[in-house]
Amino acid sequence: MKNPEEIFELLKNEFKDIIIGLEKESPTEPIVAIDPMQINKVGLFLRDNDILKFDSLMVLSGVDDANGTKVKDDDGAEMISGGTLSVYYHLHSTNLKHKITLKTTTPRENPQVESVYNIWRTSDWHEREAYDMFGIIFVNHPDLRRILMPYDWEAGYPLRKDYKNPEFYKGMKVPY
Amino acid sequence: MALKTETMVLNMGPQHPSTHGVLRLELEIEGELILSVKPHIGYLHRCFEKHAEAMTYPQVIPYTDRLDYLAAMGNNFGYVVAVEKLLGIQIPERVEYIRIIMAELQRIASHLVAIATNGADIGALTPFLYLFRDREYILSLFEMTCGARMLYNYMWIGGVSHDIHPDFVRKTKEFIIHFRPTIVELNNLLTFNKIFIERTANIGILPIDTAINFGASGPVLRGSGLQFDVRKEDPYSIYNRFDFEIPTGKGLVGTVGDCWDRYYVRVLEMEQSLRIIEQAIDNIPGGDVHSAIPKRIKPPKGTVYSRVENPRGELGYFIISDGNLNPFRVKVRAPSFVNLELMGELCKGHLVADVIAILGSLDIVLGEIDR
Numbered sequence: 001m002k003n004p005e006e007i008f009e010l011l012k013n014e015f016k017d018i019i020i021g022l023e024k025e026s027p028t029e030p031i032v033a034i035d036p037m038q039i040n041k042v043g044l045f046l047r048d049n050d051i052l053k054f055d056s057l058m059v060l061s062g063v064d065d066a067n068g069t070k071v072k073d074d075d076g077a078e079m080i081s082g083g084t085l086s087v088y089y090h091l092h093s094t095n096l097k098h099k100i101t102l103k104t105t106t107p108r109e110n111p112q113v114e115s116v117y118n119i120w121r122t123s124d125w126h127e128r129e130a131y132d133m134f135g136i137i138f139v140n141h142p143d144l145r146r147i148l149m150p151y152d153w154e155a156g157y158p159l160r161k162d163y164k165n166p167e168f169y170k171g172m173k174v175p176y
Numbered sequence: 177m178a179l180k181t182e183t184m185v186l187n188m189g190p191q192h193p194s195t196h197g198v199l200r201l202e203l204e205i206e207g208e209l210i211l212s213v214k215p216h217i218g219y220l221h222r223c224f225e226k227h228a229e230a231m232t233y234p235q236v237i238p239y240t241d242r243l244d245y246l247a248a249m250g251n252n253f254g255y256v257v258a259v260e261k262l263l264g265i266q267i268p269e270r271v272e273y274i275r276i277i278m279a280e281l282q283r284i285a286s287h288l289v290a291i292a293t294n295g296a297d298i299g300a301l302t303p304f305l306y307l308f309r310d311r312e313y314i315l316s317l318f319e320m321t322c323g324a325r326m327l328y329n330y331m332w333i334g335g336v337s338h339d340i341h342p343d344f345v346r347k348t349k350e351f352i353i354h355f356r357p358t359i360v361e362l363n364n365l366l367t368f369n370k371i372f373i374e375r376t377a378n379i380g381i382l383p384i385d386t387a388i389n390f391g392a393s394g395p396v397l398r399g400s401g402l403q404f405d406v407r408k409e410d411p412y413s414i415y416n417r418f419d420f421e422i423p424t425g426k427g428l429v430g431t432v433g434d435c436w437d438r439y440y441v442r443v444l445e446m447e448q449s450l451r452i453i454e455q456a457i458d459n460i461p462g463g464d465v466h467s468a469i470p471k472r473i474k475p476p477k478g479t480v481y482s483r484v485e486n487p488r489g490e491l492g493y494f495i496i497s498d499g500n501l502n503p504f505r506v507k508v509r510a511p512s513f514v515n516l517e518l519m520g521e522l523c524k525g526h527l528v529a530d531v532i533a534i535l536g537s538l539d540i541v542l543g544e545i546d547r
Contacts, residue, residue, distance in 0.1 A: 031479075055388050059481065059509035061494050088494065090481050094388055094404060101481070122391030125517050133225070148218040148546060158223055 001098045004030040007052065014045060029101060036087075036104040036113040037139070043119040046091065046100070054091040054100065057120035061088045062130030066161040068108060080162045085111045085134055106136065115141040133159035183211060188531065190219050196293065196535070197542030201519070205528060213523040213531065215516055220546035228506040233259055233473040234333055236506065241327035243508060243544040246289050249282035249318075250486040251544075252331035257412050258482035258493040259333050262475040270463035271335050272414045277348070277456050278318070278330065280449040284355070285314040286487035287442040294439055294536035295366050298375045298529075303366040310358050313351045320344060334469040340460075348457055352450055359447060367443060376439060377430030380522040380534035384433065390521065391514045394489025395445065396538060399425040399438030406485040418455050420448045435537035442539075474501055488512050488539055510544035 002010075008022045011032060018041070020033040034042055046054040068083025089102040106113055115138040116123045127138040128147040135157040138144055146153060155166035165174050189200040198219035204211040224243065228236045240255045241248040253275060260267065292307040315325045320341045322330045330337050366372055382392070387400045397404055405422045407415040423444030425437030475497040483492040489511030496505040515538050522534050 029481075057391055058483065058490070059492050059494060059507065061505075061507035063496060063505050063507075088479075090492075090494070094402065097409070120391065121389050122514055122517065125513065146218075148221040148223075150218070158226055163226075 001096055002051070003098070004032070004100055007098070007100050008032050010049075010052070011042065011045075015042060018042060023103070029099075031088075031101045031103045034102055034104050036106045038114065039089075039102070039104055040114045040116060040119065040140075042102070043089075043116045047119055051096075053093045053095050056092045056094050057116070057122050057126075058090040058092050059088075060090075060116075060123050060126035060130065062086070062134040062136050062159070063088065064108075064134060064160050065105070077164055078162060080108070080160075083108045085136055087113050087130060087136060089116070111136045112139055113137070114139050117141050133157055135160070181206065186528070190216075193297075196540055197545075199516075199540070199542055199545075201531065201535075203523075203528065203531065208527045208529075210523045210526050210528065210531065213520045215519050217516070217542070217545050220542050222547070224508065224547040225506055228503055230502065232501045233475070233503060236503070237332065238327070238329045241329060243510060243547060244286075244486060244488060244491070244512070244541045245326060245543045246541055247282050247286040247487045248327050249278045249330060250286075250484065250491060252328065253279050253413075254482070254484040254486065254491045254493055256331045256333050257484055258480055258495050259473070259475065261482050262478060262480045262495060262497055263333070263470065263473070265334055265468060265470065267334065267413075268463045268465070268468055269414075269461045271465050271468070273456050273460045274336055274340060274465065275331060276413060276415065276418075277453055277460075278321070278336075280452045280456075281314050281317060281348075283449045283487045284446050285311050287446050288314075290442055290487070290539040291362070291366070291439065294533075294539070295372065297532050297536040298372070300366055300369070300372060303362060306358070306361065306365065310355060313354065317344065317347060317351065320347070332469055333473055335465045335467070339465045345457055345460070348453065352454060355446075355450065359443065362443065367440060373429050373436060375529075375533050376435035376537065379430075379435045379526060379530050380537060381431050382433040382438075382518065382522060386521060387433070387518075390518050392489070392518060393511050393514065394485070394487070395438050395441040396489065396515050396518070398422065399441045399537075400433035401425050406483050406490050410483060412482070412484055418452045420451050423448065435533050438537040438539075472501075474499070483509070486511055488541065488544075489515060508544070508547060510547065512538075512540040512542075513545045513547075516540050516545060 011019050018035045018038040023031040046052050063086045065084045068080040071079050071081050073079045084105045085108050086105045092099050127141050130136050131144050132146045132149050183204055183206045186203045190198040200216040202214040224239055240251040243251050288307045288311045292304040296304040319325050322328050322338050382400045384400045387397050401424050403422045403424050423441050425432050477499045479496045481494045483490050492509030494507040495503050498504040523531050
């Protein structure tokens with residue numbers, strides 16, 4: 001069993017530049033920040049290393065950080081330009097009982113994160129959900145399509161902070 | 177002349193008596209043989225997570241009821257535990273005991289539905305009626321406590337909405353006395369019924385490493401033989417004070433990790449829940465259940481991921497607070513959502529009729545899958 005600081009040190013020695021840092025703000029448990037396009041390498045190491053054995057991905061969640069600049073569009077609605085989207089990975093080892101949280105941040109305009117589908121199969125639907133709700137593209141995901149919203153939903157990504165409901169969906173009024 | 181063969185795509189659902197809600201399964205079949213299964217979900221999507229961002233912390237609780245509507249107490253429990261962790265507040269002993277009793281009663285009620293519908297799906301309708309009769313006792317206990325039978329809004333941040341009724345302890349003990357023999361009855365009626373075993377043993381075998389890699393939890397994971405229960409693994413509330421066991425699948429009538437094992441884990445878990453209730457019911461300390469409820473709930477900046485053992489598995493809430501009155505982000509790790517991913521893996525090579533048995537043994541609730 002290792003605590004997050006020890007795991008961070010291990011990762012830092014192994015990967016150097018890919019690991020961006022360790023965020024510590026109480027009451028949160030420490031979070032390891034990682035480069036979005038290198039997450040697969042780190043995930044494989046975390047799963048297969050004998051002293052880490054993170055065999056279980058508890059949850060993968062997308063987050064809109066809403067840290068861009070707020071601008072008004074033509075209709076006067078508030079839009080966010082710039083800023084970032086994040087993906088959080090909560091890992092757990094069923095064997096060694098320790099936990100770690102990973103975080104990766106990607107620009108809002110072209111959000112791309114490497115898929116971890118080949119490491120933890122459970123991420124299949126979680127990644128589809130993050131794509132559906134935030135528009136984060138998971139590179140190398142074999143079947144990235146909407147999951148909760150209709151497959152032909154064109155009005156954007158609902159959980160983004162500046163999402164606006166469309167007026168009509170296939171001739172049906174949306175805000176009823 | 178060679179026989180012409182081709183595969184066929186069959187839609188099961190969205191309205192199908194055994195899909196437990198509006199779920200569409202796209203089956204690719206060759207004769208009766210399943211080649212692949214693709215679940216299509218989202219028919220009940222109401223974007224709970226978006227709603228939560230517009231609500232204050234206590235206002236989210238009634239929405240959590242509607243995630244897994246067969247285990248609403250467990251959903252409330254998970255959410256309040258997460259927010260309390262963020263706030264860092266201490267909960268009165270009385271509240272902890274009441275919460276645990278309610279959560280365990282809810283576990284029994286939920287497993288009763290799971291077992292009943294699993295049987296009914298594959299043709300055993302009699303046990304269904306027997307088990308719903310017993311579930312009625314538990315629902316009456318909940319109704320007596322907070323007035324609601326399905327969606328309780330009972331656990332509040334820092335407390336519970338109502339203190340227990342003066343008759344509650346007596347009636348719960350009556351229920352335990354009534355319920356123990358009905359488990360034996362259930363075993364005679366369904367568990368060791370020859371037809372039921374034929375339909376479920378050696379069907380949908382889930383190996384342990386696949387289960388972990390797919391993130392399975394709850395009875396689905398334990399059916400494959402891993403002793404993993406969040407109540408023991410990551411104790412929350414006061415579960416570490418109680419003595420109970422974690423039943424796992426042993427392959428009693430077939431192979432470890434088959435449908436029957438997942439089913440039987442639920443039967444055994446009901447007995448363990450009774451044990452916890454028995455230990456707690458006589459020791460409820462006095463006190464005021466409202467004393468620790470904060471006047472203004474405004475957690476400090478930070479994130480928390482907290483998980484509890486719901487009847488269907490590991491229910492997690494990932495909450496980000498930006499220091500305001502409403503959460504910045506609430507993500508629910510719904511156990512059914514993760515467990516349903518296994519459908520494609522489990523059904524391969526089985527017959528169409530087995531899909532029903534496998535889906536029943538996964539025990540999904542579409543309310544929390546679609547959120």
